[in-house]
Amino acid sequence: MSSAGGILLKHVDVPDLNRIETYERVGGYAALRKAITEMTGDQVLKELEASGLRGRGGAGFSMGKKASFLPHGQIQKYLCCNADESEPGTFKDRELMHRNPHQLIEGVLIAAYAADITHAFIYIRGEYEEEADILDAAVTEAYTRGYVGDSILGTGFGCPLVVHRGAGAYICGEETALLDSLEGKRGNPRLKPPFPANQGLYQGPTLINNVETLSNVPHIIANGADWFRKFGTERSPGTKVVSVSGCVQRPGNYEIELGVSSRDIIYGLAGGPPEGRRVKAWFPGGSSAPVLTEEHLDLPYDFEHMAEAGSMLGSGAIIVVDDSVPIVSVALRLAEFYRHESCGKCVPCREGTNWTVKMLERVDRGEATPMDLDVMTDVQTNIIGNCLCLLGDSMAMPVGSMIAKFRGEFEAHIEEAARSQFAVRRSPEDGPISLSDEAGLSVPATDEAA
Amino acid sequence: MSKFDHLRGVPGSRSRLAAQVWEGARVEADPAEVPEPSDVRVPDHLRATIEHHISLYPDRRSAVLPALSAVQREHGWLSPEAMLQVAAVMQFSPAYLESVASFYDMLELEPVGTHTIFMCTNLSCQMRGAQDVLAALSEATGSPVGGSSPDGMFRLRAFECLGACDIAPMASIEGHYRGPLTVADATVIADHLRAGGAAAEVLPQKLPTAGKPAVGLDEGQAQ
Numbered sequence: 001m002s003s004a005g006g007i008l009l010k011h012v013d014v015p016d017l018n019r020i021e022t023y024e025r026v027g028g029y030a031a032l033r034k035a036i037t038e039m040t041g042d043q044v045l046k047e048l049e050a051s052g053l054r055g056r057g058g059a060g061f062s063m064g065k066k067a068s069f070l071p072h073g074q075i076q077k078y079l080c081c082n083a084d085e086s087e088p089g090t091f092k093d094r095e096l097m098h099r100n101p102h103q104l105i106e107g108v109l110i111a112a113y114a115a116d117i118t119h120a121f122i123y124i125r126g127e128y129e130e131e132a133d134i135l136d137a138a139v140t141e142a143y144t145r146g147y148v149g150d151s152i153l154g155t156g157f158g159c160p161l162v163v164h165r166g167a168g169a170y171i172c173g174e175e176t177a178l179l180d181s182l183e184g185k186r187g188n189p190r191l192k193p194p195f196p197a198n199q200g201l202y203q204g205p206t207l208i209n210n211v212e213t214l215s216n217v218p219h220i221i222a223n224g225a226d227w228f229r230k231f232g233t234e235r236s237p238g239t240k241v242v243s244v245s246g247c248v249q250r251p252g253n254y255e256i257e258l259g260v261s262s263r264d265i266i267y268g269l270a271g272g273p274p275e276g277r278r279v280k281a282w283f284p285g286g287s288s289a290p291v292l293t294e295e296h297l298d299l300p301y302d303f304e305h306m307a308e309a310g311s312m313l314g315s316g317a318i319i320v321v322d323d324s325v326p327i328v329s330v331a332l333r334l335a336e337f338y339r340h341e342s343c344g345k346c347v348p349c350r351e352g353t354n355w356t357v358k359m360l361e362r363v364d365r366g367e368a369t370p371m372d373l374d375v376m377t378d379v380q381t382n383i384i385g386n387c388l389c390l391l392g393d394s395m396a397m398p399v400g401s402m403i404a405k406f407r408g409e410f411e412a413h414i415e416e417a418a419r420s421q422f423a424v425r426r427s428p429e430d431g432p433i434s435l436s437d438e439a440g441l442s443v444p445a446t447d448e449a450a
Numbered sequence: 451m452s453k454f455d456h457l458r459g460v461p462g463s464r465s466r467l468a469a470q471v472w473e474g475a476r477v478e479a480d481p482a483e484v485p486e487p488s489d490v491r492v493p494d495h496l497r498a499t500i501e502h503h504i505s506l507y508p509d510r511r512s513a514v515l516p517a518l519s520a521v522q523r524e525h526g527w528l529s530p531e532a533m534l535q536v537a538a539v540m541q542f543s544p545a546y547l548e549s550v551a552s553f554y555d556m557l558e559l560e561p562v563g564t565h566t567i568f569m570c571t572n573l574s575c576q577m578r579g580a581q582d583v584l585a586a587l588s589e590a591t592g593s594p595v596g597g598s599s600p601d602g603m604f605r606l607r608a609f610e611c612l613g614a615c616d617i618a619p620m621a622s623i624e625g626h627y628r629g630p631l632t633v634a635d636a637t638v639i640a641d642h643l644r645a646g647g648a649a650a651e652v653l654p655q656k657l658p659t660a661g662k663p664a665v666g667l668d669e670g671q672a673q
Contacts, residue, residue: 076508088572088611119508126519126556127568127612129625162506167515168555170610184514186553202508245574245615252616287573287611319615325577333573337610343553 006255007219007231007239008212012099018134020141023102029147031218035110036155039221044114048217050225052237057082057173057210058285058314060236060303063217067115069197070205077117078201079159080182080208081108083124083131084166084173087286088337089317092241093211095253097124097131100215101138105161107214109148110221112159115207120159123178126167135163170341174389175208176200177343188345189389212241212316232258236302240316244270247277247322258302265301266320273322280323281402285314287334288394290401291321310401327406328413331399332360338395349392352383356399363410366417373410377403483543490538496524500539510540514550518557527558555609563598563605565643567591568622571608574615578630583619584608586636603644617656624649629656 016022023029035044049064070077081104085093097104104122112120124132139161142148150158164182166172172181176190179201200206216238220228229237236258242265245251249271256265266272266282273279281291284301290311292299299305306313321330339353359376362368380396380403387393403410499520503513517536518528525532528551533544540547551557569575569584584606588595591604598605612627614620620629623639626649635653642652 085613086611089574089615090611091613091615094613125613126515126554127609127622127625130627164512165516165519166554167519167557169553181515182512183509184511184550186550243615245618246577251574251618317615319574321577329576330573333571333576337572340610 006241008096008100008103008215008241009253009255012095017099018101018138020102020138020145023100027222028102028218029106029145031222032106032109032113032147033153035113035221036153036157041114041116044110044221047225048111048114048220051220051228052225052235053213053216053220053228054236054238054303055210056212056216056240056316058087058288058312060313063209063213066197066209067111067207069195070115070117070207071198072116076119076202076204077115078204078206079108079112079115079117079120080175080178080201080206081120081122081211081214082173082175082178082208083122083128083211084178085128085211085315086125086170086173087288087315087317088334089243089245089283089286089319090315091243091245092253092316094128094131096211096215096241097128097135101131101135102142103215103218104135104211105138105142105148107217108161109152109159110217111207111209111214113157117207118159120161121182121201122161122163123172123182124163124165125172126165129165132163132165139163169343170337171343171389171391174391177389178208179206186343188343189391191388233300233302233304235304236313240301240313242301243315243317244320245317246282246320247273247279247325248320249274256301259300261297262299262301262318263297266297266318270318270320273320277322277324279320280325281321281327281330281405283311283317283319283321283398284309285312286317287319287337287398288312288390289314290397291405293405326413327402327409328360328364331402332357332364335360335395335399338391342391346387346389346392348383348386349395352379352392353395355379356395360399363414364417366414366419366421368414370411370414373403373407484541485534485538485544487538487541490534492535492539493524496521496535497539500536504540511542513540514542514547515554518547518551522557526564527561529561561598563593563602565603565649566605566607566622566624567639568607568609568612570610570612570614570618570620570622572611572615574611575619578618580619582633583621583631583636586633587621587639590636590640604640623652626650626652626655628653 011017011026014022014026045067053063054060055063083093108120139148146153148161152158166181169187171177172187174189175196177187181187182201196206196208198205232238239255240258241253241255243253254269279294281293283289283291284306292309292311296309299309303313335356339357342349342353344350356379359372377400380400383392383396500517503516504510507513517540521532521536522528533547536547537544551559567587569587571580584595587606591599591606593599593604593606595606595608612622614627617629619631620627621631639652
């Protein structure tokens with residue numbers, strides 16, 4: 001393969017790539033021209049379906065199939081690009097938009113043409129102010145060149161494109177909450193069905209795709225579905241931009257072919273954990289994915305193998321936790337995050353995240369018993385599948401997997417914290433405590449109390 | 451005595467806006483009234499911005515978030531006056547706008563310091579020392595975490611994942627992403643902003659993957 005630089009990140013080092021002249025010079029907007037002037041919408045849709053492109057936002061659903069679910073005929077349809085990238089550990093969309101905004105815009109318009117959509121939005125999270133400014137400038141450029149607007153490239157097809165900024169809410173990355181937020185409401189998820197493909201934005205059929213998914217579209221149309229299928233595996237074709245972060249020496253975005261070994265990504269590309277440290281746990285797909293351990297490092301990194309291992313590829317964000325980090329603090333930090341971000345609509349999520357935080361705090365303080373770990377596991381299983389959206393599940397899965405895989409460490413943490421608490425409570429008057437060795441307790445000293 | 455008198459002072463009615471609503475509560479009227487456009491003075495440029503946003507969407511309600519953000523930039527926070535201005539132009543009740551605004555982290559319903567610093571404290575940043583940088587920032591700016599400095603200069607918040615784990619630990623300084631930050635950077639940031647420097651110019655910006663080649667497929671497999 002000659003594409004040393006991948007597909008999506010191929011030109012990222014070209015200076016001024018965010019300017020339309022530069023983007024056109026490296027072949028940009030040729031795919032849009034080809035699609036609109038040489039192909040029918042149905043042909044474009046067939047090509048996307050044939051490519052096997054799977055959604056890159058987390059669920060991994062076939063993009064072409066999703067687009068084909070939209071009803072045909074004279075009906076106002078909408079496209080929303082989900083750029084509300086808020087999954088902890090994920091920063092691929094930020095780079096794609098920051099460096100190559102026109103690639104995304106071209107993808108949005110081709111997808112809109114394929115599904116006969118005449119109004120498109122990019123919902124970008126409010127914190128990405130720089131990227132939103134870049135996108136706004138790029139959309140304006142695209143308007144002046146006739147790539148966006150009422151009559152694209154002089155054909156009868158028109159599609160205005162609006163960059164909509166959120167205002168800080170993780171839940172708005174959930175597709176139906178995103179729609180409510182875009183309609184100017186609180187970002188509460190909706191009951192499904194009806195699915196957005198039938199009844200979405202302003203009650204119209206709506207196609208929602210992630211930034212990375214749509215950024216793939218121009219390349220598929222330009223080079224064909226067969227070309228795209230040459231990358232990756234049979235069931236996970238194409239490349240994936242993975243965001244590697246946490247305890248690694250070279251955190252960053254790396255474009256890989258799906259199916260390479262996870263060890264190659266974490267050690268080969270990202271440099272592995274710092275000298276002398278080992279991988280203790282890793283999240284293969286953002287903080288919502290159940291954790292994997294060192295033994296899973298040799299698995300191929302693709303949708304199927306991650307699912308078989310009991311986790312998921314998710315957004316493709318690998319967070320590495322090394323052996324210097326207590327697993328209880330990881331679980332607590334994540335639970336706090338989901339408690340903060342729960343919209344409060346469904347009881348299992350609202351109360352479940354809250355109680356999980358409280359119980360983990362007790363574990364951390366040493367006030368819990370091993371039985372509490374069972375109760376906590378039970379809380380997690382009672383969240384999963386019982387809410388309108390997956391936010392609660394997103395806490396329950398990783399926290400549950402951490403308790404299952406690191407139960408020994410949780411118990412040791414409780415014991416150790418309880419011991420130091422005991423020492424603190426006892427000591428001021430009593431002086432150094434010497435607990436009987438028969439009890440198996442040896443309290444080091446009372447310096448903490450002093 | 452108004453029918454709603456007994457509800458004065460309930461949680462959530464602390465703001466002046468809520469007080470106005472209670473004061474004006476009439477049994478026969480909808481308490482969430484939409485203000486008459488002619489009753490509220492709105493600066494021309496603000497009105498133009500909000501109307502521009504409304505024109506972009508099939509439904510004017512969609513412009514609520516852009517309008518609230520715009521008016522917050524103008525006033526520094528969503529003061530009762532700011533809310534009334536949006537309500538008058540968009541023809542929604544202030545209560546509806548407050549219900550939306552209270553959902554989103556970036557919309558401020560209380561007065562806050564001028565320079566906003568969001569320090570990411572989620573997992574990837576935390577494992578790389580975000581708590582230490584946050585403490586240093588709090589000391590350098592004089593702002594408690596989650597509050598504002600007494601001089602009104604700074605607003606410091608511990609924020610959830612800002613989507614820049616490649617430069618962890620990082621912070622968003624008035625919307626400009628900076629990282630990896632050290633404890634020493636805290637004073638640099640505070641001094642720069644205190645001296646009136648532009649937020650965009652504080653510390654060098656490190657783009658994602660800047661300084662290292664985009665790793666290709668072949669290289670990826672070779673390693």
